[in-house]
Amino acid sequence: xxxxxxxxxxxxxxxxxxxxxxxxxxxxxxxxxxxxxxxxxxxxxxxxxxxxxxxxxxxxxxxxxxxxxxxxxxxxxxxxxxxxxxxxxxxxxxxxxxxxxxxxxxxxxxxxxxxxxxxxxxxxxxxxxxxxxxxxxxxxxxxxxxxxxxxxxxxxxxxxxxxxxxxxxxxxxxxxxxxxxxxxxxxxxxxxxxxxxxxxxxxxxxxxxxxxxxxx
Numbered sequence: 001x002x003x004x005x006x007x008x009x010x011x012x013x014x015x016x017x018x019x020x021x022x023x024x025x026x027x028x029x030x031x032x033x034x035x036x037x038x039x040x041x042x043x044x045x046x047x048x049x050x051x052x053x054x055x056x057x058x059x060x061x062x063x064x065x066x067x068x069x070x071x072x073x074x075x076x077x078x079x080x081x082x083x084x085x086x087x088x089x090x091x092x093x094x095x096x097x098x099x100x101x102x103x104x105x106x107x108x109x110x111x112x113x114x115x116x117x118x119x120x121x122x123x124x125x126x127x128x129x130x131x132x133x134x135x136x137x138x139x140x141x142x143x144x145x146x147x148x149x150x151x152x153x154x155x156x157x158x159x160x161x162x163x164x165x166x167x168x169x170x171x172x173x174x175x176x177x178x179x180x181x182x183x184x185x186x187x188x189x190x191x192x193x194x195x196x197x198x199x200x201x202x203x204x205x206x207x208x209x210x211x212x213x214x215x216x
Contacts, residue, residue: 017142020149053080070116114177146171
């Protein structure tokens with residue numbers, strides 16, 4: 001793709017995985033590695049990333065686990081996502097920046113779909129209306145046993161998010177859902193073993209990014 005002045009568009013890399021998989025830490029490390037190659041990099045997250053989407057984020061991550069139905073959550077998430085893409089991600093890509101996003105649409109298929117029971121086709125239809133064919137260039141799925149992820153999250157946070165409060169079966173389902181997403185879209189998704197030190201995981205991520213997106 002090329003911009004209106006001949007400048008290449010940037011690339012959108014998303015990081016996915018269960019609670020405590022290390023997405024935020026690895027997003028920062030990946031951003032630093034890309035910047036070291038001379039690339040302009042923008043970091044963001046979901047839900048959130050733009051002022052309007054951050055307002056919606058508060059509704060989604062705070063409160064009791066059963067505060068919203070799966071459908072209500074999905075509609076809120078896509079409302080935030082549309083604002084995020086229109087106001088932040090899209091302009092950054094058109095300006096030639098590489099965007100690293102902590103979670104994106106795959107999380108909706110995993111959390112609200114597989115783990116909370118909303119039909120995949122329902123999510124697909126909402127996605128089609130909301131985003132059309134907009135997809136990440138590369139999705140890194142950080143795979144970690146849920147017990148380890150929840151233990152990490154407990155050390156990181158003083159107050160658990162709504163999603164961390166769901167039971168272990170919920171988190172087991174999440175893990176399998178992300179792996180299934182990778183099987184459905186192997187050309188876009190790369191599964192990263194998130195067991196090990198930060199340095200080890202960062203090396204695995206960089207290897208995947210360099211191979212898939214041809215970063216020297």
